[in-house]
Amino acid sequence: MTGRTRGRPRDPGADGQIMKAALELFTERGLEGANFEQIAKRAGVAKVTIYRRWSSKEELLVQAIEQARTVPHEAEVWAGAEAPAEELMDSWVATFGDARFRAVLAQLVGSSVTHPALLATYRERFIAPRRALIRAALARAGHEGDLDTVIDMVVGAAMYRMLIDPGSFDDPAEVRRYLQAVIGQAGRLLPPE
Known part of the structure; x- marks a missing residue:
């Protein structure tokens, strides 16, 4: 018997959408404009989706910045x-x-x-x-x-x-x-x- 978590399965594409939205908002509006509410809205996800993946806005932005580097x-x-x-x-x-x-x-x-x-x-x-x-x-x-x-x-x-x-x-x-x-x-x- 395999263990099942409750709720819907995690959408692997959501991380990329969230990081892209976070980076865009940070670039356009600075740290104040890149809040979880605005990031969620731009990424097309619920705020709770972001809160489950990142403990802070800083953590999310750092990961987004690094992922965008070449x-x-x-x-x-x-x-x-x-x-x-x-x-x-x-x-x-x-x-x-x-x-x-x-x-x-x-x-x-x-x-x-x-x-x-x-x-x-x-x-x-x-x-x-x-x-x-x-x-x-x-x-x-x-x-x-x-x-x-x-x-x-x-x-x-x-x-x-x-x-x-x-x-x-x-x-x-x-x-x-x-x-x-x-x-x-x-x-x-x-x-x-």
Whole structure:
């Protein structure tokens, strides 16, 4: 005899609809406009459907933001011998050149003062693990010193350009050139391998 749960079976397509609606509303209206009621309405689901899947708006938005990113298999790429690999650079170019990602990033950073839980959740779940992967890859390559500062410089430069001069990131070739230049300059700060 198999166990049955009460109620209707869970709709696997609902998660995607909910995350899409959450991301759209967050991008258009910020954190205040991306409440469960509005997300449910746009996704065409009941509010209780969202409450059953996510314990907070921050948790839902962090998952939606990450699912919308284009970076594939980062752990595998950074675990390889060469970092950043061409696959990772291609993915960064696509992500940083995506106007939707730039809008999401602007909302994420902008909401950090009034709603610090969103950025804290994003930092804990995604930024910190990625930084650890990058730091480990640089250490494996024989680099020493203040690796966190070098990582901050690369990420900070890319974020600055994306947010302050977003039009310069409309051309994928320019995004690639800029990222390669920033990584090259940051590499000069690392002690020789």
